Amino acid sequence: xxxxxxxxxxxxxxxxxxxxxxxxxxxxxxxxxxxxxxxxxxxxxxxxxxxxxxxxxxxxxxxxxxxxxxxxxxxxxxxxxxxxxxxxxxxxxxxxxxxxxxxxxxx
Amino acid sequence: xxxxxxxxxxxxxxxxxxxxxxxxxxxxxxxxxxxxxxxxxxxxxxxxxxxxxxxxxxxxxxxxxxxxxxxxxxxxxxxxxxxxxxxxxxxxxxxxxxxxxxxxxxxxxxxxxxxxxxxxxxxxxxxxxxxxxxxxxxxxxxxxxxxxxxxxxxxxxxxxxxxxxxxxxxxxxxxxxxxxxxxxxxxxxxxxxxxxxxxxxxxxxxxxxxxxxxxxxxxxxxxxxxxxxxxxxxxxxxxxxxxxxxxxxxxxxxxxxxxxxxxxxxxxxxxxxxxxxxxxxxxxxxxxxxxxxxxxxxxxxxxxxxxxxxxxxxxxxxxxxxxxxxxxxxxxxxxxxxxxxxxxxxxxxxxxxxxxxxxxxxxxxxxxxxxxxxxxxxxxxxxxxxxxxxxxxxxxxxxxxxxxxxxxxxxxxxxxxxxxxxxxxxx
Numbered sequence: 049x050x051x052x053x054x055x056x057x058x059x060x061x062x063x064x065x066x067x068x069x070x071x072x073x074x075x076x077x078x079x080x081x082x083x084x085x086x087x088x089x090x091x092x093x094x095x096x097x098x099x100x101x102x103x104x105x106x107x108x109x110x111x112x113x114x115x116x117x118x119x120x121x122x123x124x125x126x127x128x129x130x131x132x133x134x135x136x137x138x139x140x141x142x143x144x145x146x147x148x149x150x151x152x153x154x155x
Numbered sequence: 156x157x158x159x160x161x162x163x164x165x166x167x168x169x170x171x172x173x174x175x176x177x178x179x180x181x182x183x184x185x186x187x188x189x190x191x192x193x194x195x196x197x198x199x200x201x202x203x204x205x206x207x208x209x210x211x212x213x214x215x216x217x218x219x220x221x222x223x224x225x226x227x228x229x230x231x232x233x234x235x236x237x238x239x240x241x242x243x244x245x246x247x248x249x250x251x252x253x254x255x256x257x258x259x260x261x262x263x264x265x266x267x268x269x270x271x272x273x274x275x276x277x278x279x280x281x282x283x284x285x286x287x288x289x290x291x292x293x294x295x296x297x298x299x300x301x302x303x304x305x306x307x308x309x310x311x312x313x314x315x316x317x318x319x320x321x322x323x324x325x326x327x328x329x330x331x332x333x334x335x336x337x338x339x340x341x342x343x344x345x346x347x348x349x350x351x352x353x354x355x356x357x358x359x360x361x362x363x364x365x366x367x368x369x370x371x372x373x374x375x376x377x378x379x380x381x382x383x384x385x386x387x388x389x390x391x392x393x394x395x396x397x398x399x400x401x402x403x404x405x406x407x408x409x410x411x412x413x414x415x416x417x418x419x420x421x422x423x424x425x426x427x428x429x430x431x432x433x434x435x436x437x438x439x440x441x442x443x444x445x446x447x448x449x450x451x452x453x454x455x456x457x458x459x460x461x462x463x464x465x466x467x468x469x470x471x472x473x474x475x476x477x478x479x480x481x482x483x484x485x486x487x488x489x490x491x492x493x494x495x496x497x498x499x500x501x502x503x504x505x506x507x508x509x510x511x512x513x514x515x516x517x518x519x520x521x522x523x524x525x526x527x528x529x530x531x532x533x534x535x536x537x538x539x540x541x542x543x544x545x546x547x548x549x550x551x552x553x554x555x556x557x558x559x560x561x562x563x564x565x566x567x568x569x570x571x572x573x574x575x576x577x578x579x580x581x582x
Contacts, residue, residue, distance in 0.1 A: 063217070063374060064386040119405035122374060128170040129375075132159055132179065151217075151326075151374045152401070153386045 054078045055089070057144045059098065064153030065121065068105040075102060079140060091123065092136035094146065111148075120152040163188070170379075174369050174412035182379050189376050193364055194229050200350050202362055203318075205236030210316045211268075212307050213241040215258035215385040218322030221373045222365055224382055226320070227266050240314060241266075244306045245274040246299055247282025251389055258385035265383065273310040275302055279546055287391055289549060295391050298545050305533055305542045308359045316359075323363040326370040326408075329415045330400045332422035345426040348419070358534060369415060371408075 059075045066073045079097065083089050099112050110118065116136075117123060123130040124147040125138055140146075159169040159179045167181035180188065197203060211226065213219045223241060230237045243259045246252050256272060263270035276282045279302060287295050311319050328347065335344040346352060353360035365373065377384055407414040527533065528540035535541070 062378075062386070064388065067387070119402070119409045120370075122371060124170075124378070127182075127379075128158075128168070129172050131172045132169060147378075149374055149378060150386070151370045152405075153388060 053081050055081050055140055055142050055144075057094075057140055057142075057146060059094070059102075060145065060147045061149075062147065063122075063150035065111065065148050065150045068103055068107065068110055069098075070104055077102070088139040090136060090140060091125070091130060091138045091146065094140060095136070117148070118152075120150065122149045122151060123147070124149065171372075171375055174371055174408065175416050176413070185372075186376065186379060189368070189372055190225055190228060190232075193225050193368065194233060196350070196367055197229070197235075197364055202351065202364060203235055203237055206238075207236075207318060208238040208240065208314075208316045210240050210242040210271075210307075210311045210314060210319045212319055212321040213243050213259050213262065213270075214322075215243070215255035215262070216322070217374055217377050217382075217384045217386070218324055218365060218370075220258075220262060220322075220382050220384040221377050222320060222322045223262060223266055223268065224380065225376075226364070227268070239266075239268050240316065241268050241270040242307065242310045242314065242316075242319065243270065243272045244303050244310065245272050245276075246303065247275050247284055248389065248391065249284055251387060252283075254387065255385040258383060261383055271310055271314055273306055273313065275306065278302070278306055278309055279542070281546070281549060283391065286549065289552060292391050298549075299391075301541045301545055305531075305540065307361075308533055311359045317357075318360045318362065320362050320364055322365055324365045324368050324370045324373055325415050325419055326401075326404055328363070328366055328422070329418040330404050332418055333400050333403065336422075336425075341429045344422065345429045348422045348426040353534075367416065367419065 056076070056078050059077055060073055061069050061075075062073060069075065079089055079094065081089065083093050095112060095117055099108055103111065111121070112118060123135075125133045126145050127147075130136075130138060161167045161169050161181035161184050162178050163180060163184040167183070169179035170182050171180045171185040172178070173180065173185075203209065209226070211219065211223050213223060223239070226237070226239055229235065230239060241259060241263050243256060245256060259270060259272075262268075274282070281289075283295065283299055286298050290298070307319050307321075311317065331347040332344065335341075335347055350364075350366050351360055351362045376382075404415060404418075407418075526535060526538075528535040528543055529538050530543040531540060533540060533542075539547075
């Protein structure tokens with residue numbers, strides 16, 4: 049893939065979610081700028097991508113339920129609550145930091 | 156989308172949207188208001204007095220870490236005059252609690268607080284690893300939860316402290332209220348809503364200063380303040396939150412974020428309607444107090460992994476089943492005169508065939524009075540506390556090889572040989 053067509057981003061997991069992603073907190077990813085339909089890739093696309101390509105754990109429902117990020121998991125886009133950024137429709141920008149934090153796990 | 160500005164300072168970019176009122180705040184205004192609200196909770200409920208020594212029930216998880224951090228901040232900012240101590244319970248789960256205790260040890264250094272760790276092994280003679288070895292994973296949360304609550308009391312007593320604060324948050328309280336409503340458990344509904352359990356006469360009081368704090372905001376506070384906390388799943392109760400009332404709370408929050416505090420406030424209002432004779436909660440005092448939770452059920456039956464009572468999964472399904480059974484049973488209830496002994500399924504409606512007419516609330520109306528356990532001397536509303544009852548069961552089934560070695564009579568040695576046979580067979 050040509051470098052102009054991909055976007056470098058950092059995806060982080062914490063609050064217990066990292067255990068679903070090979071116990072790695074930080075994942076450096078390169079994602080295509082456009083999806084199959086030629087639309088700019090957004091968080092919704094990223095979540096599906098993480099589920100299908102990055103997550104080795106079989107317990108997908110711990111991350112995604114009914115096509116949405118599981119209630120109780122917070123999504124921060126460059127430290128801002130994704131609710132302030134349009135949630136799943138937020139279009140990914142180069143060098144974005146996307147953090148998924150679970151509030152569901154004990155300590 | 157143009158970045159929204161903070162609704163308070165109107166200069167910095169908003170990073171947080173508050174679940175309870177959709178207010179958009181920047182990082183520093185959020186941290187300030189989060190702390191101010193907990194200060195408000197503490198002052199309006201007269202939770203502490205100057206000179207109090209307070210034990211913070213610390214698991215190393217997000218809630219208790221945030222509680223310790225905020226209490227330290229407020230104690231210094233507003234001169235509460237409190238002496239804060241971290242109190243941790245070591246359940247004896249290798250690969251889980253020993254890791255989280257390392258976090259608590261770091262917290263003790265970071266917050267400059269003394270740390271006391273009490274272990275199940277020293278208190279009860281059993282680690283959770285041994286309990287699970289004896290009884291299996293199923294139901295082990297009950298033991299762990301009951302033991303932990305008494306362990307906090309015992310640890311506080313060792314420290315000469317009579318007030319333990321725990322990290323229970325608004326989501327925890329809402330969950331407990333829903334469960335108690337579904338159970339129709341009025342005494343516990345009343346007690347679970349009050350911020351303090353136990354009063355000046357109790358040996359150890361419990362309180363939850365984070366009672367009105369959203370779990371979401373607690374996690375965001377920890378994140379933005381870069382607090383050092385520990386997250387993992389308890390090895391014996393992985394994914395305990397699945398299919399639980401917890402999921403219901405989180406789903407409600409997604410549809411309407413204010414729902415969590417609405418449930419908490421509604422629970423408080425309903426608790427006020429519960430007669431004092433039932434709840435054991437006095438409404439006359441300015442500060443709501445209630446019986447101790449020494450029996451270990453007020454905070455929900457579960458409790459693996461954190462100070463919070465995470466209930467074991469499937470409780471909603473159990474509840475639905477119970478409600479269905481209740482419904483079926485109530486259709487039979489009119490049949491009082493017929494003394495047909497139906498198979499009892501331990502439901503309260505199954506009093507058919509008994510001489511006295513059914514009293515729906517009969518059991519619940521017995522006021523629970525706080526006393527002490529005849530065995531261990533710790534707080535209990537029954538003669539023998541739950542911890543001792545569970546321990547008795549455990550000890551009865553523990554193979555007493557060392558004792559039996561000296562026993563001469565044939566029966567025992569036969570038994571011993573059989574047990575050795577079993578041990579060899581298992582190996």
